[in-house]
Amino acid sequence: MELTHEQQRILQTKDNINIHAVAGSGKTTTIIEYAKTRKAGSRILYLAFNKSVKEEAIKKLAQAGVNHVQVETAHSLAFKYIVYHSAYKVQSQAYTTHQIAQLLGLQGNGEKHTEHIIANHINKCMAFFCNSAATKVQEVNYLDTVTEPTAKEFVTEHYTYIEQQTRLLLAKMNRAEIAITHDFYLKKFQLSNPILPYDYILFDEGQDASAVMLAIFLQQPATKIMVGDAHQQIYGWRYAVNALQQTGFTPYSLSNSFRFGADIAQLAMQVLDYKFQLGSYSPVSIHGCATPNTSVTTKAVIARTNLGLLLKSIEYVTQKNATDTIYFEGNINSYTYAEEGASLYDVLHLYNQQHGKIRDSLIKAMHNMHELEDYIEKTEDVQLGMMVQIVNEYGNDIFNILKQIKEKHVAPDQKNKANIIFSTVHRCKGLEYDVIELVNDFITPKKMEQQLDNCTPEETPSLIAKLNEEINLLYVAVTRAKKTIFIPESMVPSNCPASPNIKILKTPNKQNTPTTKSSNSTTATTSNTVAVNNTDAYKPWTSELDEELNELYLEGYTIKNLSIHFGRTAGAIQSRLKKLSLIPSKIN
Numbered sequence: 001m002e003l004t005h006e007q008q009r010i011l012q013t014k015d016n017i018n019i020h021a022v023a024g025s026g027k028t029t030t031i032i033e034y035a036k037t038r039k040a041g042s043r044i045l046y047l048a049f050n051k052s053v054k055e056e057a058i059k060k061l062a063q064a065g066v067n068h069v070q071v072e073t074a075h076s077l078a079f080k081y082i083v084y085h086s087a088y089k090v091q092s093q094a095y096t097t098h099q100i101a102q103l104l105g106l107q108g109n110g111e112k113h114t115e116h117i118i119a120n121h122i123n124k125c126m127a128f129f130c131n132s133a134a135t136k137v138q139e140v141n142y143l144d145t146v147t148e149p150t151a152k153e154f155v156t157e158h159y160t161y162i163e164q165q166t167r168l169l170l171a172k173m174n175r176a177e178i179a180i181t182h183d184f185y186l187k188k189f190q191l192s193n194p195i196l197p198y199d200y201i202l203f204d205e206g207q208d209a210s211a212v213m214l215a216i217f218l219q220q221p222a223t224k225i226m227v228g229d230a231h232q233q234i235y236g237w238r239y240a241v242n243a244l245q246q247t248g249f250t251p252y253s254l255s256n257s258f259r260f261g262a263d264i265a266q267l268a269m270q271v272l273d274y275k276f277q278l279g280s281y282s283p284v285s286i287h288g289c290a291t292p293n294t295s296v297t298t299k300a301v302i303a304r305t306n307l308g309l310l311l312k313s314i315e316y317v318t319q320k321n322a323t324d325t326i327y328f329e330g331n332i333n334s335y336t337y338a339e340e341g342a343s344l345y346d347v348l349h350l351y352n353q354q355h356g357k358i359r360d361s362l363i364k365a366m367h368n369m370h371e372l373e374d375y376i377e378k379t380e381d382v383q384l385g386m387m388v389q390i391v392n393e394y395g396n397d398i399f400n401i402l403k404q405i406k407e408k409h410v411a412p413d414q415k416n417k418a419n420i421i422f423s424t425v426h427r428c429k430g431l432e433y434d435v436i437e438l439v440n441d442f443i444t445p446k447k448m449e450q451q452l453d454n455c456t457p458e459e460t461p462s463l464i465a466k467l468n469e470e471i472n473l474l475y476v477a478v479t480r481a482k483k484t485i486f487i488p489e490s491m492v493p494s495n496c497p498a499s500p501n502i503k504i505l506k507t508p509n510k511q512n513t514p515t516t517k518s519s520n521s522t523t524a525t526t527s528n529t530v531a532v533n534n535t536d537a538y539k540p541w542t543s544e545l546d547e548e549l550n551e552l553y554l555e556g557y558t559i560k561n562l563s564i565h566f567g568r569t570a571g572a573i574q575s576r577l578k579k580l581s582l583i584p585s586k587i588n
Contacts, residue, residue: 003033006254011037016249018206019227022286023268023479024259024432027227028060031202034225035061035069038200045198046071047217049205053430057204070198074213075182077196078189083180091179095123096340098361103178104165113375116362118162120379121146121155125166130183131210131239135191137167147462149542150377190216198222207233209243218247231272231284232476234426236469255285259432259482262288263499267485268478270493274471277448278464290482300421300433302477304470306335307386308441311569313422314394317404326408327415329423329431336402338383347372347387348398370579377541393571425473428480437486437505438477443470444490541576549573553582 003011007030010019021027035044046061046069048054057071083090095103097119104122106115125142134140143159146152155162173180174188190212199222203209206228209217217224226247233242257265265288275281301316303309316323328335336344342360349357351369358364366372369388376385394401410418421433448467455463478485488505496502541549545566552562563570577583 004254004256006252006256007033010034010252010254013250013252014223016224016247017226018244018247018249018251019225019254020244020251021227021229021254022257022284023229023232023476024257024290025254026256026258027254028057028204030254031057031204031225031227032061032064032066034202035066035200036064042068042200043198044069044200044202045196045222047077047201047203048073049208053205056430069202074189074209074216075186077216078186081192081194082185082188087176088185089176089179090185091181094127094181094340096360096362097123098365100169103172104169106165112371113365116365117154117375117378118158118165120381121158121162122165122169125162126169126181127183128239129166129170130181130187131212133190133211133215137163137170142166146380147466148377148380151380154378187212193219196220196222200225203227203243205232206243207231208235208238208240210239211241214241214243214246217243224249231472232429234429234469234472234476236465256287256289257479258289259479260288260290261501263497263501264288264478264481264485266497267487267493267502268475270495270497271471271475271478273493274443274445274448274474275468277445277452278467278471293483296434296483297416298421298433299419299435299437300423300428300480301437301439302428302480303422303424303439304441304443304473304477305386306383306424307389308439309422309424310335310390311393312439313405314401316420317408318401323419324408325410325414325418326405327410327412327418327421329421329427332406332409338381338387340383342384342387344387344390344398344402347384347391348396351391351395369575373575373579388575389569389572391571392575393569395571425477429476432480432482434482435484435486436477436481438474438488438491440488440490440505442474442477442491443467445493446490546576546580549576550580550582553577 007026010017010030011034019027019030021030031046035046038044046057048057048071050073054071054073054076061067061069061071079090082088097116100106100119100123101115104119106119108114121142124145125137125140128142128145129137129140132140142162143152143155146155170184172178173184194216198220201217201220201222201224203217203224203226206226207230208228217226224247226244226249228244230242230244233240265286269284269286272284273281301309301312303312313326313328316326340360340362342363346358346360346363349355350363350366350372353368355364362375363372366375369391372384373388375381376388391398415421423431448470451463451467452460474491478487484501484503486503486505492504496504549562549566552565557565559570559573562573566573574583
């Protein structure tokens, strides 16, 4: 294999370095070649960000005939040092809110579900501490991670108690009184100050490392190589700190992408240029070196959110008869379950007041949908919020719709036979497809401008961080394409390159008929029957939004117009109007 000049420079280094690698630039290949060139007998650790990256690295190392590199994730290393041969038992999945309330014996204060709301924040406070570099819970400020006004007010009022109970829960784990979490044993590994027996440590996907991972990595005496792409950091919700910018190592670059051609490379750079709206930004050079052929074997639909993806898949399954087989990246059931275990069906049973059919303990404790929506507002539970949106939109039609989707879904080993692959950005990171279609639920320049204009000086830093990651999500999505990309016109940069490989999806007009508009790029139309165009569509309502909704509804705006205005589904608008007692509700 002929290496590029950039790759050859990296192989010749002897110091600690950062490798800034654009999408499709062959970073794993570069790391493998780096390992090959180290002297015989060198002890080398390949530190992967997650299990899928680890498995891919093991496969590529074997294909390259490299057998002197040990591949681990931070968690698999920590497990061997902390859990193996210990009395600890590991909780296979994260503790649910209901479990934590029971383990700690939390009591409410007379208000609805206070103990569950507190348990939710204890769970997130514990995760925040375990993913930090801090040595004590008291050293982190969990309140800084809470953004929604209702939730922030609640946490401020109960902060001391949340912190105390977080420490108690961690102490119970430390004494092996209860099963420990994956976050816990990684944190304990960091606090043990381990020195690993390697001469070289190669950390892949470094932009997604949490502070605790970075702390373990930096304290090692080995020669350290960190590789990643700062603009592919999309795990801020899992406390990623963009470690590439915090090591102080000598920077190197891999700027040639072998995945796509110059047109998609230019589009990707223009997406990143949205960051100019956020302040200082150094443009990135991406050289698209691939020469696409005409054959197409994989087509994927990629969304920002589970909600956006489910709505788009519903559109395909119910309206596009040509879609015979589909595949969802990851377990298809995971798209209908929240991280804590509540299912879409649980929320639907609550919607129908059929408590006997609800399996999840938290949802079962709710008397009606209003109580669930109150809980979501006070906890910022995004996943439950998305489920409520879907239930409000489709009601009992969900049963038949999900049945149709599952009937068309192929097994993992038959993925290559699927007409269309559906995925969120997080699930397809690291993957590539010949053709992709982007769902209209990503950030746009217009949305960014609106949010920045409505932001107070105190809110600006956290909003900028959030918008930076939203741009990263769009960049990652765009760079999954090898040959062709279908992109909604609202997300298209003003100077989008003219190319037959970039097809712009036109937004339907108010009469719901496709419109045409002259453009240098190829145009296409889409039905987009459900208007979910806002990346915050599933976020809790604020008092300001409620006031605006109230005024517009009383002025005579239709449900459809309100849906478009607020970037939320019609069902979500109806649900909020019921809660504000502006229209009758069937829930007493």
